[in-house]
Amino acid sequence: MTSPAWSFMTSFLTYETSKSVVVKSWSVGIINRLVQLMIISYFVGYVFLYERAYQVADTAIESSVITKVKGFGKLNDVVMDVADYIYPPQGEGVFSIITKIITTHNQFQGTCSEIGDSFNCSTNADCTKHLSSIQANGIITGVCNTSCGSCEIEGWCPAENDQVQIEPMAEFVNFTIYIKNSIRFPLFSVTRGNFDSTIKNCTNNKLTDPFCPIFRVGDILTEVNQNVTTLANNGGEIGIVIEWRCNLDQDVDLCVPSYSFTKLDAPFENYASKGYNFRFAKYYKTADGTDFRSLHKAYAVRFDVMVTGTARKFSLIPTVINVIAALTSIGMGTVVCDLILLNCLKGAEQYKKKKFEEVSEAQILASITPSPGSQMSVRRGHDSCCDSGAISLSVNY
Numbered sequence: 001m002t003s004p005a006w007s008f009m010t011s012f013l014t015y016e017t018s019k020s021v022v023v024k025s026w027s028v029g030i031i032n033r034l035v036q037l038m039i040i041s042y043f044v045g046y047v048f049l050y051e052r053a054y055q056v057a058d059t060a061i062e063s064s065v066i067t068k069v070k071g072f073g074k075l076n077d078v079v080m081d082v083a084d085y086i087y088p089p090q091g092e093g094v095f096s097i098i099t100k101i102i103t104t105h106n107q108f109q110g111t112c113s114e115i116g117d118s119f120n121c122s123t124n125a126d127c128t129k130h131l132s133s134i135q136a137n138g139i140i141t142g143v144c145n146t147s148c149g150s151c152e153i154e155g156w157c158p159a160e161n162d163q164v165q166i167e168p169m170a171e172f173v174n175f176t177i178y179i180k181n182s183i184r185f186p187l188f189s190v191t192r193g194n195f196d197s198t199i200k201n202c203t204n205n206k207l208t209d210p211f212c213p214i215f216r217v218g219d220i221l222t223e224v225n226q227n228v229t230t231l232a233n234n235g236g237e238i239g240i241v242i243e244w245r246c247n248l249d250q251d252v253d254l255c256v257p258s259y260s261f262t263k264l265d266a267p268f269e270n271y272a273s274k275g276y277n278f279r280f281a282k283y284y285k286t287a288d289g290t291d292f293r294s295l296h297k298a299y300a301v302r303f304d305v306m307v308t309g310t311a312r313k314f315s316l317i318p319t320v321i322n323v324i325a326a327l328t329s330i331g332m333g334t335v336v337c338d339l340i341l342l343n344c345l346k347g348a349e350q351y352k353k354k355k356f357e358e359v360s361e362a363q364i365l366a367s368i369t370p371s372p373g374s375q376m377s378v379r380r381g382h383d384s385c386c387d388s389g390a391i392s393l394s395v396n397y
């Protein structure tokens, strides 16, 4: 029965286990336990309790936002309602409240003189250098209108003068914004809305009514430290952030939004072109069929409703993976202790000899032909819960 197949089988059907050296030293023992304690507290405290590694997260939130603004203001002694000051009117998540409009009435196609100091002229040559300017209100013809000292343009005339001072609509701080937000976490098929049916007439307040979906514009501006007069004059951008942080291991009713506000144009505060404005025109026809228009330059506060969210729920796979990672990492303590044991401690050479056993060919040959006294003396160590039945060498000094 000594065929090659048989000897292969006997060598294949074996089990290897590593031999351990139990070092009975207080200093290394304390370091070993300290390192293990650090690793355990990192995993328990940070990975499991703080980062919640036992849960799986869904950040791909699906969201839909509808807004509605209410309030009345006065601009140039004209009462403005929602249809006058909200753009676009569909009630989207991004909308503008117009606070100031500079209107240029009765513009017809034709030629007229440009407005503004940069287009002043005394001869035609002063205007030909502006020929392809895109800063003008129309196409520069290259002709200087000497009677008013300004270059002539071709386009909608008269040209707009956007430097006129207009008192902005101050009442916009008292407007209210109603936000309807419905979300879904596709991974867990959880659908939520930002308020329930019990909420009727309310105004959101961080302390007393944090779940009310109706916000007063002035409260939002106070929270982002925005100067109301500057904002009304120049326009600006405000972000309304709705954040959903849901732990679906708890009751789903605890999955509620939190609101916060940001000044979105803050990075551009020191730039020349501050604020936010846009132009739009309304077109009319005269009795004989000629088009004319009134041009509106609107300064507006642009609101941007942004929805973010994370839902978490217990899952077996990340739990198992992280438990295994934690258990494996506890073994990291050995690396540190080995470094200290074999390099820094008194008697490091002796420890090294016990750990790394050198076996020469001569010793092996001697052990094949047994002679008493040449065998290594190995005895069973005390069974303890810590060294899991490892064989301990008795160190005799």
Ligand SMILES: *[C@@H]1O[C@H](CO)[C@@H](O)[C@H](O)[C@H]1NC(C)=O
Residues within 6 Å of the ligand: 170, 171, 172, 173, 174
């Ligand atoms: C806003 O409303 C309050 C109370 O209703 C009023 O006293 C205040 O004058 C209003 N603000 C503006 C700018 O109209």
